Amino acid sequence: MRKDLILHLSALSVLLLLELLGIFSEYHQGNFARILVLAAYGVGYNILFGYTGLLSLGHALFFSAGLYASGLSIYHLDYEIGQSIILAIGISAFISSLIGFLALRTIGVSFMIVTLMFSQIAYLCILYFGSITRGDEGFVIQQSSRIFFSLDLSNPTIRYYSALLIFSLCIFINLWIAKSSFGRVLVAIRENSDRALMLGYNVQSYKLLSIIISGTISGFAGACYGILFGYVGASFATVSYSIFPLLWVLIGGAGTVLGPLVGAIFMFYLIDYASDITDAYMIIVGVSLLIVTLFARRGLLGELRYRFFKWIP
Amino acid sequence: MDLGPYLLFASLEGLVHAAVLSLIALGLSLVFGVMRIVNVAHGEFFMLGAILTWWVSNFVMGNPALGFLLALLIVPLVVGIIAMFSDLLILRHLKYDPEVTIIATIGILYIIQQFALMTFGPDARPVEQPFNIRLDLYWFGFSAYKFFVIFSAIILLFCVWLVMAKTKFGLILRATQLDSEIAQAFGIPISTVYSLVFGVGAAIAAVGAVLIVPIQQAHYLMGGEPLLLAFIVVIIGGLGSLKGTVVAAMLIGISDGIISVFFSPNLAKILATLLVVVVLLIRPNGLFRTIRI
Numbered sequence: 001m002r003k004d005l006i007l008h009l010s011a012l013s014v015l016l017l018l019e020l021l022g023i024f025s026e027y028h029q030g031n032f033a034r035i036l037v038l039a040a041y042g043v044g045y046n047i048l049f050g051y052t053g054l055l056s057l058g059h060a061l062f063f064s065a066g067l068y069a070s071g072l073s074i075y076h077l078d079y080e081i082g083q084s085i086i087l088a089i090g091i092s093a094f095i096s097s098l099i100g101f102l103a104l105r106t107i108g109v110s111f112m113i114v115t116l117m118f119s120q121i122a123y124l125c126i127l128y129f130g131s132i133t134r135g136d137e138g139f140v141i142q143q144s145s146r147i148f149f150s151l152d153l154s155n156p157t158i159r160y161y162s163a164l165l166i167f168s169l170c171i172f173i174n175l176w177i178a179k180s181s182f183g184r185v186l187v188a189i190r191e192n193s194d195r196a197l198m199l200g201y202n203v204q205s206y207k208l209l210s211i212i213i214s215g216t217i218s219g220f221a222g223a224c225y226g227i228l229f230g231y232v233g234a235s236f237a238t239v240s241y242s243i244f245p246l247l248w249v250l251i252g253g254a255g256t257v258l259g260p261l262v263g264a265i266f267m268f269y270l271i272d273y274a275s276d277i278t279d280a281y282m283i284i285v286g287v288s289l290l291i292v293t294l295f296a297r298r299g300l301l302g303e304l305r306y307r308f309f310k311w312i313p
Numbered sequence: 314m315d316l317g318p319y320l321l322f323a324s325l326e327g328l329v330h331a332a333v334l335s336l337i338a339l340g341l342s343l344v345f346g347v348m349r350i351v352n353v354a355h356g357e358f359f360m361l362g363a364i365l366t367w368w369v370s371n372f373v374m375g376n377p378a379l380g381f382l383l384a385l386l387i388v389p390l391v392v393g394i395i396a397m398f399s400d401l402l403i404l405r406h407l408k409y410d411p412e413v414t415i416i417a418t419i420g421i422l423y424i425i426q427q428f429a430l431m432t433f434g435p436d437a438r439p440v441e442q443p444f445n446i447r448l449d450l451y452w453f454g455f456s457a458y459k460f461f462v463i464f465s466a467i468i469l470l471f472c473v474w475l476v477m478a479k480t481k482f483g484l485i486l487r488a489t490q491l492d493s494e495i496a497q498a499f500g501i502p503i504s505t506v507y508s509l510v511f512g513v514g515a516a517i518a519a520v521g522a523v524l525i526v527p528i529q530q531a532h533y534l535m536g537g538e539p540l541l542l543a544f545i546v547v548i549i550g551g552l553g554s555l556k557g558t559v560v561a562a563m564l565i566g567i568s569d570g571i572i573s574v575f576f577s578p579n580l581a582k583i584l585a586t587l588l589v590v591v592v593l594l595i596r597p598n599g600l601f602r603t604i605r606i
Binding site: 102108109112125128246250283285287292297 | 413590
């Protein structure tokens, strides 16, 4: 068996064993369920940022597209869970191809600003159509509609297993991309897009495809988040939810499959402890961003890969 | 009121916002023009200006005009110094790499914003207007202070233009903007210039804050919205171009004012942002086109 497969399967088994052996308290079980779904969002972000080298500041748009597509279809149209997730995947794929098509007309700093503004439009639209989306307040998805093939997704244990399944699915997609020739081209674009172009690759369409994959995974994670935790609100569309995945990926290591998970665990608990002390817990996010940019550009797994394990995908 | 006077009222309100917006966008544009970095924390320097104004005006008893004048002198200076320190401590060590700088300024954004939350608190707090005169404009009364805001912004814009075009410091800035390496070869201390520009950019936004806070109230989250609008302004106006910034700020500010009065502020922002999309579609390189990145 390949080394990288062993690494990721064992990481997933640790997460499975933590639950099977009952090591989690109920509190940490809930936290880890959240972290796993958020890390799946981070995996989606990482495909664009870590592998293709495109820094988006607007991924909250894709996350909330999935969140609202599934949430609203359940809330207003009484969709089943499965149907709503398929709808969410379709809608986030559509939105990410549209945004990708427009935003890819720009590069570098302009790309960052344009994605930021698109996601701001989405946030303002959610507030503007408050009669449907319930705006800032948001809405709760009732427990009775959160049943998938007679599994009650609001049950903490089932919720944890579902979150683990969602996360595993995302990292295997990521692993497969990282190992495929498609992923190699993405990395080539990240390292030197002019050279990739000269070698005959259609850089623009690779970038677009990368945005679509990244946005769709983010939307899928958003849909799952809403369904598993039963709440849909405009706060998930704010700039902070675009910054979080960036931070997780930076801390864990951009362009590593498990980086988003490491970063998400780290940040989640850091913010969790900080919010016990002060209301202004987002200051932790600010300080972490500065520390990462000033002292640890590669992130945790990135540093490990650079120093010891060159084979980490 | 008839539609005509109502429209006039809306445009006057829009003009006040356009005046402040052009100051904020000018600071952003100046920093990008000379240093070629995008300062995402720019809106927070604006917010810092508003909060410091509240403090100064509470500190000074008696006539509100006195506190206002003191704030107009002190606040931009303090904000400028804070900005210079953040340049010295952080941005300089990142070597002004455009993408990394954006991430770092997002960090600065959260630190300033949350620090304001810890010290100033989550409430919006009003500042008394330095003078309370209503001008009777036949159909409606309009605060004289609002005219003062428009007037002061015009004066400041003129001063910035004067400095950029006529002084030695302006020459140094323009030289650095054109080619920082050649400028350095001619003995211009680039890193000092960068710190100064970062400070001045923030200070201009702080002046805007001092002017607007008697109308708008100070709040720790007030920096986000002007930042978005300032981005829109500089994208449409072309970064680094003073004239373009002012023209675009007028366009965005006044239409924002009119749409906000007739419809909803959120709709105004959605439309303004969509305008940027149209600009992008017509001119794919229109964004930041005055300067190569």
